[in-house]
Amino acid sequence: MATLAPPGADKSHPSAAAPKKTSLALGNLPPKQQGFGTQQYPRTPSRVDPNNPPWPAYRGYHTFSFAHATMGVRLPTILGKAIDDVVKTLNDEYDEERIIDLTECISRMEDLMDDLQNNAQLRPIIDDGEGDIPLWNRMLAKYFRGKDFMNAPWLFAEAYKYRRLHECFSLSKYWKTYDVFFRQKCETFSRSGDAVFELSLRFAEPWKQAEGLSQEKQLEAKRLMFHELTQICLWGNSTDLSLLINMTEEDIKKLQSTGGDHLAATEQNILGNDLGRVWEYISSSRFGSAGKGGRLDFVLDNAGFELYCDLVYADWLLQSGLCSKIVFHGKRFAWFVSDVTRQDFEWLPNSMVYGHLFPNASDEELASLKQMGLRWKQYVKEGKLSYQQHAFWISGFTFWSLKDEAPDLFLELSNSDLVIFKGDLNHRKLSYDCAAPSSTPFDVAIGPLATESGAPPVLSLRTVKSDVVVGVPQDVADRLDKEEPGWRISGKYAVVLFSEGHKGEPISFA
Numbered sequence: 001m002a003t004l005a006p007p008g009a010d011k012s013h014p015s016a017a018a019p020k021k022t023s024l025a026l027g028n029l030p031p032k033q034q035g036f037g038t039q040q041y042p043r044t045p046s047r048v049d050p051n052n053p054p055w056p057a058y059r060g061y062h063t064f065s066f067a068h069a070t071m072g073v074r075l076p077t078i079l080g081k082a083i084d085d086v087v088k089t090l091n092d093e094y095d096e097e098r099i100i101d102l103t104e105c106i107s108r109m110e111d112l113m114d115d116l117q118n119n120a121q122l123r124p125i126i127d128d129g130e131g132d133i134p135l136w137n138r139m140l141a142k143y144f145r146g147k148d149f150m151n152a153p154w155l156f157a158e159a160y161k162y163r164r165l166h167e168c169f170s171l172s173k174y175w176k177t178y179d180v181f182f183r184q185k186c187e188t189f190s191r192s193g194d195a196v197f198e199l200s201l202r203f204a205e206p207w208k209q210a211e212g213l214s215q216e217k218q219l220e221a222k223r224l225m226f227h228e229l230t231q232i233c234l235w236g237n238s239t240d241l242s243l244l245i246n247m248t249e250e251d252i253k254k255l256q257s258t259g260g261d262h263l264a265a266t267e268q269n270i271l272g273n274d275l276g277r278v279w280e281y282i283s284s285s286r287f288g289s290a291g292k293g294g295r296l297d298f299v300l301d302n303a304g305f306e307l308y309c310d311l312v313y314a315d316w317l318l319q320s321g322l323c324s325k326i327v328f329h330g331k332r333f334a335w336f337v338s339d340v341t342r343q344d345f346e347w348l349p350n351s352m353v354y355g356h357l358f359p360n361a362s363d364e365e366l367a368s369l370k371q372m373g374l375r376w377k378q379y380v381k382e383g384k385l386s387y388q389q390h391a392f393w394i395s396g397f398t399f400w401s402l403k404d405e406a407p408d409l410f411l412e413l414s415n416s417d418l419v420i421f422k423g424d425l426n427h428r429k430l431s432y433d434c435a436a437p438s439s440t441p442f443d444v445a446i447g448p449l450a451t452e453s454g455a456p457p458v459l460s461l462r463t464v465k466s467d468v469v470v471g472v473p474q475d476v477a478d479r480l481d482k483e484e485p486g487w488r489i490s491g492k493y494a495v496v497l498f499s500e501g502h503k504g505e506p507i508s509f510a
């Protein structure tokens with residue numbers, strides 16, 4: 001039976017086609033506005049938390065970012081190499097109980113590899129009796145429930161991976177303190193001979209100021225030395241083992257070149273440079289107490305060559321009288337491949353004095369290294385140099401949370417006349433590792449560490465190896481983004497950024 005179509009139901013008729021354009025004359029509507037979404041950044045401090053930094057966080061699923069390459073490729077590669085290292089150790093072991101214990105560590109590492117590659121949810125850290133467990137599990141429960149490796153902020157997910165790696169060993173009976181990167185750290189230092197002797201031949205003899213100079217000239221000589229040694233300390237950070245996966249010995253030498261011309265050329269690559277302000281402060285009566293040098297703290301980054309540069313710098317700061325006490329802060333266990341642990345801190349001067357790391361070195365070179373190593377060991381005995389390793393440094397928190405999450409550490413640092421944060425990772429933690437505009441002033445980017453009552457003066461010495469950049473003129477960053485798209489991760493550029501803090505002001509805890 002034919003259906004009766006209602007009038008006008010023929011959809012194929014031209015009159016049923018949609019009008020090309022409908023224009024309404026509605027002159028009373030409000031005008032269109034611009035900038036939606038941008039006003040929410042920076043988030044006000046009360047809206048900032050580890051999952052919601054002041055500006056948008058970098059996350060592994062952001063395919064445009066270094067976070068993506070790191071989570072998807074670099075971390076599994078690093079973990080694969082770590083497994084190879086443990087297998088080497090396993091092959092050299094003879095005791096059955098220790099062998100079985102170590103195979104269990106390997107199988108936990110394989111589980112971690114599966115989790116990484118399958119983008120698993122971030123589970124709590126198993127209680128291995130270590131002091132940082134509450135920091136980790138509270139943070140996971142409060143801010144990252146249900147998050148996985150790719151959608152948690154990159155900084156947290158990456159740190160979490162290193163904590164999980166530690167768990168593979170901390171749950172064992174015999175291998176609790178095993179460092180999967182130790183072998184690699186030692187080998188890289190032993191391949192850094194040229195740069196190592198370049199410095200030891202110059203600095204092994206105790207430093208003396210040239211005689212007969214006016215006070216003004218003496219100060220100027222110190223300023224110049226400070227200027228160059230700070231840069232050596234800064235560029236020592238370009239040798240980062242986690243990025244050296246495919247580097248040749250020649251490449252490493254180029255990175256470590258410490259010659260004068262090279263330094264002058266590389267100073268142009270310091271895109272935000274507060275070195276002048278730092279000298280003004282360090283050479284003033286505000287630094288330390290009258291007639292006595294100041295206290296300097298280093299929040300360390302990498303072991304081996306970078307630590308060696310840090311110690312050459314610290315040695316001169318003590319000898320010059322600018323500092324009377326230097327405190328080094330390192331990690332409790334293997335962290336981001338090459339970070340300094342207590343074992344690395346002790347290994348360095350001991351290997352300089354007793355080791356046979358440089359078979360091709362001359363007697364003179366070896367003697368210079370030994371002389372310097374002996375002096376550093378003496379500083380440690382005298383308490384002029386010391387080493388600490390607070391659990392906060394191996395947590396997933398950024399330094400915006402330092403005072404709240406580690407009040408004891410905040411008090412300790414508030415005694416310092418200057419806290420130097422070395423390297424890229426520390427810079428990410430200072431600046432909340434988020435997409436802040438490059439022109440954001442350093443004081444703004446580091447939040448409470450610049451504004452809190454009692455906060456110490458802070459200096460970041462960082463070669464730029466990841467996306468976040470602050471304290472750099474916007475036009476410079478925009479030009480580099482256009483002309484050198486890899487500049488944020490190449491380590492070719494650096495920043496030297498200073499915040500005066502509020503030392504001496506009364507500290508209270510909410």
Ligand SMILES: O=P(O)(O)OC[C@@]1(O)O[C@H](CO)[C@@H](O)[C@@H]1O
Binds near residue numbers: 242424
């Ligand atoms: O802190 P460092 O040694 O200067 O650099 C650490 C680093 O290589 O590792 C991270 C990516 O895995 C980035 O923060 C940075 O590029």
